Amino acid sequence: MTLLNGKPLADWQQSHPLLTPLIACEETHWFRSDVVPSKEALPAVGLTLADVIDASDRLQRFAPYLMTVFPETSTSQGIIESPLLRLATLQATIGAPDGQLWLKADHALPIAGSIKARGGIYEVLKHAETLAIQHGLLTLNGDYRVLAEPTAKALFSQYEVAVGSTGNLGLSIGIMSAKLGFKTTVHMSADARQWKKDKLRANGVTVVEYESDYSLAVAEGRKQAAGNPHCHFVDDEHSKDLFLGYAVAALRLQRQFENEGIVVDQNHPLFVYLPCGVGGAPGGVAFGLKLIFGDHVHCLFAEPTHSPCMLLGVYTGLHDEIAVQDIGIDNLTAADGLAVGRPSGFVGRAMEKLIDGYYTVSDEHLFDLLGQLYQSENLLVEPSATAGLPGIQLVNAASGYHQQYGFSPAQLANATHLAWSTGGSMVPKEEQEKYLAKAGIKAA
16 A cells, blocks of 8 residues: 555545546646735745845856857857747647736746756856955956956866756866866666756766656755765755856847737736756745746746656655655656656745646656647757646636636736747757657657
8 A cells, every 4th residue: 555644645636636647647737726915925935036146146247258168158248048939839839818928938948958058057157256255366356257267267167166956057066166176976767868867978977877767866866965075966956046046048038028018917917837856946946937827827847747746745745755766757758857756855945836727748748848849949958847838828717716716807918828848959960850850740
């Protein structure tokens, strides 16, 4: 008999009926009925807008350095940012007439090609700044290009950075840490793509592979780093620095909306659909959005049917005390960036009253969406990056959700729907062709 928190699984299924379709790996959705006003829920996170602004300012200080060592960031003046794209053709293709569908194209972020370039690179830069200031190489008002010089690299070579990853966080941490001169180790789960491991090794990063999933890779990396006082472990399950790096996206998005003439207010609600693995990236982005747009923004997390860890943790109230494997789900999905069995307890508990809902998407559906996005918008992303796209249909059809929030037909017609893409621009051409083949499309 399977026991969860001392209670038989069958009893859990009776008290929590959504567990049955989750266990069957069916596409499932859950809208919370107890979301509270942002002003009441945000203090529980333990971070503030001032913290997000501080993170944004730090990234601005690093801009000259980033332009020096990553020339591809010169067009954005050293700021790591992605475009905002209107998906009018795709919206018509999938048959979602209400509101406007947009894409926050984090698959196109420079340096690491995924949303992890936000939090991952930010945490590494903050660590480097702290060390450089401690050793007298840098001041907050100084020229951060000094960190590209041999003296700085000699300093950083005495220190190590480590992380556990399914792939994309490892890329962002590995590429940035190695560029600065840190000795870098990425502990990677069995489902990580080979090309990501190869790219890390080509950048001088040590890759340690595990036959198990993400949770073991993180646990082993954390354990090894704990015995080394010169090693900084980037903890995707608990790091507030990662979280803040992701949250900066909201400040940038606010300016992009202003440039596009997009209004977010009571009469023009914003719905944001965020692919979710362990939860740090979508949690941080959602936190920033709530700080900026308050109760006019409605965030939903999207997960693979075979890896619904955040939905499971929040729905049962067990958070990181439960994993998908505990209820018989295999955690095997083509959406490798979302292949996480146990959610972040920090994010689940801090954000649970700020997230409107959760939904799952099958691998087959992810590939269908990947093909539709390519054919309608000529955009190629990883399968995991398409998880946000079904959100507009789900929300438009959810009459009970509309009643809960009192959304009128006029509000829904005026709504902005933003799907957040999470990775894909660095995928090798042969891998892209395999993705398209699974979607039934031959690459041009």
